[in-house]
Amino acid sequence: xxxxxxxxxxxxxxxxxxxxxxxxxxxxxxxxxxxxxxxxxxxxxxxxxxxxxxxxxxxxxxxxxxxxxxxxxxxxxxxxxxxxxxxxxxxxxx
Numbered sequence: 001x002x003x004x005x006x007x008x009x010x011x012x013x014x015x016x017x018x019x020x021x022x023x024x025x026x027x028x029x030x031x032x033x034x035x036x037x038x039x040x041x042x043x044x045x046x047x048x049x050x051x052x053x054x055x056x057x058x059x060x061x062x063x064x065x066x067x068x069x070x071x072x073x074x075x076x077x078x079x080x081x082x083x084x085x086x087x088x089x090x091x092x093x094x
Contacts, residue, residue: 002042003041003076004042004044006044006045008085008086010042010043010084010089011043012041012084013079013082014035014037014081015035015063037064037066037093040063042060043060056086057086057092062093063092064089064090064091064092065089067090071088
């Protein structure tokens with residue numbers, strides 16, 4: 001099954017943080033922070049502002065940093081994804 005976002009929305013696969021700290025301590029699931037980085041898997045067609053179509057700045061394959069509690073979590077075929085608005089994306093990691 002594929003997700004095709006609409007408008008200015010983006011599908012992101014969150015990148016989980018390491019379970020072991022640099023000092024070698026293993027973190028339980030409850031101690032891990034919610035991920036803020038991910039890879040863009042699909043982008044919408046853009047949005048209309050004042051009657052003009054504005055294309056999205058991100059593209060498939062970009063690594064991005066997004067707001068901590070942004071978007072809607074979706075689970076498909078055992079994988080978790082986030083549906084975000086482009087405005088929830090803070091930066092592209094290059």
